Amino acid sequence: MYMDYITVRQAAEKWNVTMRQVQLYLKDNRVAGALRPGHDWLIPSDAVKPTSNRAKEKPRHKNLSSDLAEVIEATIKPMPRNDPDAILGSGTDERIRLHYESELAYLRGDFELVKQCYRKTDGDDVSRLRACSVTIAAAISTGDYPFYSEIESFLKDIVKATCDEGVISFAELCLSNACLSALAPNMAPDWLKNGDFATLHSKLKPDAAYKRAKYFQSLGQFNSMLAIAETALVYSGSGKREITFHDIYFRVVCAIACCFLERKDQAKRWLSESLEIALPHGFITPFAESVPNFGGLLQNLLEREYPAYVDAITKQWESTFPNWLDFHNRFTKDNIALILSLRDYQMAQLVARRVPYKEIAEQFNISLGRVKAIIHEIYGKLFVKNRNELSQYIL
Numbered sequence: 001m002y003m004d005y006i007t008v009r010q011a012a013e014k015w016n017v018t019m020r021q022v023q024l025y026l027k028d029n030r031v032a033g034a035l036r037p038g039h040d041w042l043i044p045s046d047a048v049k050p051t052s053n054r055a056k057e058k059p060r061h062k063n064l065s066s067d068l069a070e071v072i073e074a075t076i077k078p079m080p081r082n083d084p085d086a087i088l089g090s091g092t093d094e095r096i097r098l099h100y101e102s103e104l105a106y107l108r109g110d111f112e113l114v115k116q117c118y119r120k121t122d123g124d125d126v127s128r129l130r131a132c133s134v135t136i137a138a139a140i141s142t143g144d145y146p147f148y149s150e151i152e153s154f155l156k157d158i159v160k161a162t163c164d165e166g167v168i169s170f171a172e173l174c175l176s177n178a179c180l181s182a183l184a185p186n187m188a189p190d191w192l193k194n195g196d197f198a199t200l201h202s203k204l205k206p207d208a209a210y211k212r213a214k215y216f217q218s219l220g221q222f223n224s225m226l227a228i229a230e231t232a233l234v235y236s237g238s239g240k241r242e243i244t245f246h247d248i249y250f251r252v253v254c255a256i257a258c259c260f261l262e263r264k265d266q267a268k269r270w271l272s273e274s275l276e277i278a279l280p281h282g283f284i285t286p287f288a289e290s291v292p293n294f295g296g297l298l299q300n301l302l303e304r305e306y307p308a309y310v311d312a313i314t315k316q317w318e319s320t321f322p323n324w325l326d327f328h329n330r331f332t333k334d335n336i337a338l339i340l341s342l343r344d345y346q347m348a349q350l351v352a353r354r355v356p357y358k359e360i361a362e363q364f365n366i367s368l369g370r371v372k373a374i375i376h377e378i379y380g381k382l383f384v385k386n387r388n389e390l391s392q393y394i395l
Contacts, residue, residue, distance in 0.1 A: 005035070005042040015049035025050050065164040067126045069201055075099045075130060076203045078242035084281050095127045103245060106134045107283035109316045114138035115147065129158060129167075132174040133207070140181065141289070143323035152178070165199040173204065176211050181324065185218035206236040206246045213253045226257035248278045252286050256293045260353060267297060272305070279306050288316035289324075292345045295355075296363050317342065347371070348378050352391040 008026070012019045025031050026041050030050040035042040074096045079087040087100045102117035118135040121127040132151055139148040155171045162168060172189040179187035191199065192215060197208050209232040216225040229250045236246060251274035258267035271294065278286060287298055291313070302310045343364070350360050361371045379385065 006045050011043045071130050072201050078244045081243040109285045111138035111142045133177050136177050140327045141320040169199040180214045185215050222257045222260040229253040248274050248286050284313050288313045291317040292349050
């Protein structure tokens with residue numbers, strides 16, 4: 001029986017490869033008929049050396065910059081609007097499929113799946129780098145601060161280890177997702193503040209434009225915020241048969257800016273468009289993470305047009321909002337000690353924006369006296385004395 005088999009050493013000599021390479025072939029089940037009855041492998045004497053598997057591996061000759069550019073090109077394709085999940089079966093590259101799986105999971109509020117996808121990129125710096133932006137948000141939403149710190153350390157190590165401006169800009173773009181979400185615009189990179197996207201891959205400019213719009217939101221410059229989002233939609237929006245991450249988020253940004261600018265009809269139009277694109281596919285996160293900014297408009301639209309999603313969006317906001325506030329506290333070292341209810345936070349936003357109490361009473365269908373009582377309670381919870389202090393705290 002054993003005359004029909006050869007050892008690992010003999011196979012290595014026969015195929016002109018190292019013994020380690022033969023062991024890898026065996027470990028990956030790429031040698032037909034190989035047996036392991038005990039500690040040692042038995043390889044059929046007529047077994048053929050496995051063909052190269054490099055087509056399925058990360059090309060080793062590529063540097064970080066060129067490999068990242070290829071992955072970016074492959075992961076910015078629009079998804080079918082009638083069935084976004086179809087993008088998962090459109091290619092054979094596991095790195096690309098993993099990216100879209102993570103993006104879809106984030107949009108649906110499945111943050112644990114996002115984190116699992118990130119874990120699967122272990123050992124592949126490019127895939128891990130590409131996944132960082134959305135995974136940072138998932139880590140904060142789940143209150144997983146050690147995980148956030150791990151991602152932050154990885155990105156900072158990438159910046160230290162390379163001189164390539166494109167790679168550095170991409171890592172900084174991912175990090176900006178955290179500082180802008182924590183309302184710390186001063187920590188955003190200078191190129192983002194100035195709108196200089198020259199070092200970024202061209203396909204990433206919509207993402208950078210979105211971050212810059214959020215930067216202006218942090219500064220309270222809502223006209224600039226709106227202008228950027230509207231312009232980005234003109235140049236990067238998809239057709240009626242396709243959908244991208246930014247098709248939803250830029251409309252959400254426009255709606256938020258219009259709410260702050262008190263352009264109610266425009267805010268309603270932008271928000272309605274984004275809901276129409278997102279909710280048929282269960283994409284609730286873009287709205288759940290911005291509930292307070294709509295000042296009650298979102299809730300009204302949901303109750304009238306998408307009542308089935310009211311609870312899902314509200315529950316996600318209630319579960320993630322404390323984590324985002326706590327992260328804001330950790331990140332900026334502000335003393336945020338108490339968390340407001342959804343209604344109280346909506347009212348605080350309106351008061352901070354100097355909306356008259358009478359309008360707030362009408363919007364929430366309560367008496368003027370009740371509004372004043374609630375605002376007084378909010379002042380006590382936040383340890384502020386008046387509307388001016390509340391504006392500084394909230395905005």
